[in-house]
Amino acid sequence: xxxxxxxxxxxxxxxxxxxxxxxxxxxxxxxxxxxxxxxxxxxxxxxxxxxxxxxxxxxxxxxxxxxxxxxxxxxxxxxxxxxxxxxxxxxxxxxxxxxxxxxxxxxxxxxxxxxxxxxxxxxxxxxxxxxxxxxxxxxxxxxxxxxxxxxxxxxxxxxxxxxxxxxxxxxxxxxx
Amino acid sequence: xxxxxxxxxxxxxxxxxxxxxxxxxxxxxxxxxxxxxxxxxxxxxxxxxxxxxxxxxxxxxxxxxxxxxxxxxxxxxxxxxxxxxxxxxxxxxxxxxxxxxxxxxxxxxxxxxxxxxxxxxxxxxxxxxxxxxxxxxxxxxxxxxxxxxxxxxxxxxxxxxxxxxxxxxxxxxxxxxxxxxxxxxxxxxxxxxxxxxxxxxxxxxxxxxxxxxxxxxxxxxxxxxxxxxxxxxxxxxxxxxxxxxxxxxxxxxxxxxxxxxxxxxxxxxxxxxxxxxxxxxxxxxxxxxxxxxxxxxxxxxxxxxxxxxxxxxxxxxxxxxxxxxxxxxxxxxxxxxxxxxxxxxxxxxxxxxxxxxxxxxxxxxxxxxxxxxxxxxxxxxxxxxxxxxxxxxxxxxxxxxxxxxxxxxxxxxxxxxxxxxxxxxxxxxxxxxxxxxxxxxxxxxxxxxxxxxxxxxxxxxxxxxxxxxxxxxxxxxxxxxxxxxxxxxxxxxxxxxxxxxxxxxxxxxxxxxxxxxxxxxxxxxxxxxxxxxxxxxxxxxxxxxxxxxxxxxxxxxxxxxxxxxxxxxxxxxxxxxxxxxxxxxxxxxxxxxxxxxxxxxxxxxxxxxxxx
Numbered sequence: 001x002x003x004x005x006x007x008x009x010x011x012x013x014x015x016x017x018x019x020x021x022x023x024x025x026x027x028x029x030x031x032x033x034x035x036x037x038x039x040x041x042x043x044x045x046x047x048x049x050x051x052x053x054x055x056x057x058x059x060x061x062x063x064x065x066x067x068x069x070x071x072x073x074x075x076x077x078x079x080x081x082x083x084x085x086x087x088x089x090x091x092x093x094x095x096x097x098x099x100x101x102x103x104x105x106x107x108x109x110x111x112x113x114x115x116x117x118x119x120x121x122x123x124x125x126x127x128x129x130x131x132x133x134x135x136x137x138x139x140x141x142x143x144x145x146x147x148x149x150x151x152x153x154x155x156x157x158x159x160x161x162x163x164x165x166x167x168x169x170x171x172x173x174x175x176x
Numbered sequence: 177x178x179x180x181x182x183x184x185x186x187x188x189x190x191x192x193x194x195x196x197x198x199x200x201x202x203x204x205x206x207x208x209x210x211x212x213x214x215x216x217x218x219x220x221x222x223x224x225x226x227x228x229x230x231x232x233x234x235x236x237x238x239x240x241x242x243x244x245x246x247x248x249x250x251x252x253x254x255x256x257x258x259x260x261x262x263x264x265x266x267x268x269x270x271x272x273x274x275x276x277x278x279x280x281x282x283x284x285x286x287x288x289x290x291x292x293x294x295x296x297x298x299x300x301x302x303x304x305x306x307x308x309x310x311x312x313x314x315x316x317x318x319x320x321x322x323x324x325x326x327x328x329x330x331x332x333x334x335x336x337x338x339x340x341x342x343x344x345x346x347x348x349x350x351x352x353x354x355x356x357x358x359x360x361x362x363x364x365x366x367x368x369x370x371x372x373x374x375x376x377x378x379x380x381x382x383x384x385x386x387x388x389x390x391x392x393x394x395x396x397x398x399x400x401x402x403x404x405x406x407x408x409x410x411x412x413x414x415x416x417x418x419x420x421x422x423x424x425x426x427x428x429x430x431x432x433x434x435x436x437x438x439x440x441x442x443x444x445x446x447x448x449x450x451x452x453x454x455x456x457x458x459x460x461x462x463x464x465x466x467x468x469x470x471x472x473x474x475x476x477x478x479x480x481x482x483x484x485x486x487x488x489x490x491x492x493x494x495x496x497x498x499x500x501x502x503x504x505x506x507x508x509x510x511x512x513x514x515x516x517x518x519x520x521x522x523x524x525x526x527x528x529x530x531x532x533x534x535x536x537x538x539x540x541x542x543x544x545x546x547x548x549x550x551x552x553x554x555x556x557x558x559x560x561x562x563x564x565x566x567x568x569x570x571x572x573x574x575x576x577x578x579x580x581x582x583x584x585x586x587x588x589x590x591x592x593x594x595x596x597x598x599x600x601x602x603x604x605x606x607x608x609x610x611x612x613x614x615x616x617x618x619x620x621x622x623x624x625x626x627x628x629x630x631x632x633x634x635x636x637x638x639x640x641x642x643x644x645x646x647x648x649x650x651x652x653x654x655x656x657x658x659x660x661x662x663x664x665x666x667x668x669x670x671x672x673x674x675x676x677x678x679x680x681x682x683x684x685x686x687x688x689x690x691x692x693x694x695x696x697x698x699x700x701x702x703x704x705x706x707x708x709x710x711x712x713x714x715x716x717x718x719x720x721x722x723x724x725x726x727x728x729x730x731x732x733x734x735x736x737x738x739x740x741x742x743x744x745x746x747x748x749x750x751x752x753x754x755x756x757x758x759x760x761x762x763x764x765x766x767x768x769x770x771x772x773x774x775x776x777x778x779x780x781x782x783x784x785x786x787x788x
Contacts, residue, residue, distance in 0.1 A: 009773075021320050023757070074305065
């Protein structure tokens with residue numbers, strides 16, 4: 001009963017033994033990434049993981065207020081940024097995503113109290129890892145918004161798209 | 177339950193795809209025909225388009241299609257899942273498909289509404305998003321639902337008119353109500369008001385009996401001087417910690433003789449009257465206050481025990497201590513209201529420096545028979561009767577400069593009311609209302625506006641630039657008359673700033689404790705502005721009154737009734753169905769690394785015991 005359903009444990013499980021019911025599971029997210037990135041219908045193509053409480057809600061707010069933003073972002077809804085498995089972020093890059101954005105709540109507003117903080121830690125480690133393998137860590141970002149901040153989330157999507165476009169297509173780091 | 181054999185090949189599970197046009201909301205931008213055509217040749221996918229999936233006809237067609245096609249998965253490309261996700265999941269469940277097998281693809285908020293500048297790409301994005309859902313569909317896991325018993329009791333935070341109304345309504349329906357109020361008495365802002373618009377009805381005469389009824393109701397426990405410290409649990413079963421500060425006066429023993437108020441030698445500025453006049457360290461701001469027992473302000477008490485000496489029923493007890501109460505409730509209504517805007521930050525109005533510049537809330541205390549002047553309007557500087565009074569509207573509202581873009585809704589009507597009331601009391605007085613727009617909306621409000629004009633109240637369309645105190649002690653108003661385009665200087669004896677409403681102190685903390693998001697204006701955000709104004713994004717937590725945005729009494733009471741009925745819907749059956757959002761463990765895959773136990777943010781996972 002103390003479980004609040006954030007999914008932080010699922011993201012930490014190395015063998016995929018944990019499944020959080022009611023939300024997209026590991027296999028589903030992998031399948032979604034494969035389907036999306038095998039098509040690559042736009043450039044730069046950005047995968048956005050958004051928490052349902054703030055990030056996704058803010059994107060809905062942007063919709064409700066008809067705030068324009070670039071068309072190249074594909075949003076995946078997750079319960080909490082802490083539930084985003086590092087494996088999926090790496091998978092997205094491996095399959096050719098030009099950028100991955102994670103949008104959650106502000107640290108102090110997290111619905112699961114410290115979920116966003118946990119996500120920050122994971123992103124820090126992930127950025128180190130990306131550097132190690134030669135991928136520009138700037139291709140990964142995390143930020144927070146409030147559910148009512150449609151304008152801000154649209155601005156984040158716009159600025160991140162511009163930034164990623166400047167970095168060039170995924171893999172251009174490897175060309176000499 | 178499910179009509180599908182889940183043991184078979186995942187790829188063979190038939191998917192039913194509905195693409196919603198949403199009138200022109202989606203179809204006006206996204207080329208629905210192209211989307212439908214694109215997926216129509218896909219093996220194992222049945223695709224349909226529909227004008228409004230959420231309409232009665234749409235739902236019927238979804239239901240029929242699930243049965244006829246024997247679909248194992250349902251994908252609906254429509255609006256955001258937070259709008260109709262639950263509806264479609266329920267429809268699926270009723271048609272024999274587990275609701276975990278329903279996926280909503282958001283092609284309205286994420287495509288047509290934000291990419292209307294580029295229909296081609298919006299359509300491509302819609303196809304991408306549906307492709308993703310189709311790829312994920314075979315791997316969906318069924319939703320698990322549990323039935324849990326609920327507590328038939330409710331916590332209401334805030335004892336203003338909204339909280340009291342909701343409390344009475346629920347108590348009459350047979351629910352146990354805990355009404356938590358931060359101040360020493362219930363009644364809120366309305367109790368401070370002398371008359372209410374549009375009819376100039378006596379505020380305390382209509383509110384008093386309600387408040388008294390609530391306080392004495394067998395199903396309502398009123399906790400004054402109390403604050404919610406923590407909330408744990410889930411819909412139907414919350415554990416709440418409430419800090420109840422010591423009153424030092426026994427509410428049951430006190431007979432309301434008020435002798436203690438008279439003997440207390442302490443004199444302090446009276447906060448209840450916004451610092452005008454005095455109060456003692458034994459506090460009871462007005463005679464009709466509920467509860468009738470005063471409380472003792474220990475910070476300013478000198479321990480003379482005069483009050484103890486005069487108290488016949490021996491109700492005063494200095495040994496009383498603060499207590500933490502643990503309550504079990506099934507639902508929570510937030511009714512914490514608003515705070516009047518503090519105009520000190522608007523330096524040009526000189527509030528706090530020029531004594532005869534006061535707020536509309538302070539002015540109301542002057543009008544009140546229980547106020548500092550017993551109902552007489554006087555100048556704060558010298559106690560004389562003002563001959564010319566100015567009201568300045570939109571102070572702390574409709575201003576980008578100070579970050580308050582919203583209209584506070586009640587101030588126009590209130591200024592008109594205060595002007596009429598003053599005119600009736602002092603016919604010779606000259607009153608000018610400086611307005612930006614007169615927003616006298618609501619039943620009988622236009623009539624009140626005209627009555628004010630008939631009584632000779634001047635309405636001047638102007639933004640006031642500055643207020644200055646003259647040598648003779650009057651207040652000079654500098655304004656631009658927007659209709660005549662003239663800059664004017666005019667002297668008044670008293671200037672009333674019609675202040676707007678702000679989110680109350682501590683709302684942000686309360687919001688994060690409850691997990692309810694705030695809107696851009698800093699008030700709590702409702703589930704849906706139009707159709708679910710009393711719901712929040714958290715099932716089990718509801719809203720009443722001005723805490724979700726400026727409201728007048730009528731609107732607060734209306735919303736309080738809705739909040740009460742929403743709570744009753746949730747709790748009446750004694751048990752509710754909740755979807756399980758907890759992880760399950762596949763023991764064959766688990767290597768006992770215990771990463772999950774360390775990752776858990778709440779200590780819900782325990783090694784050895786399995787999960788939850």
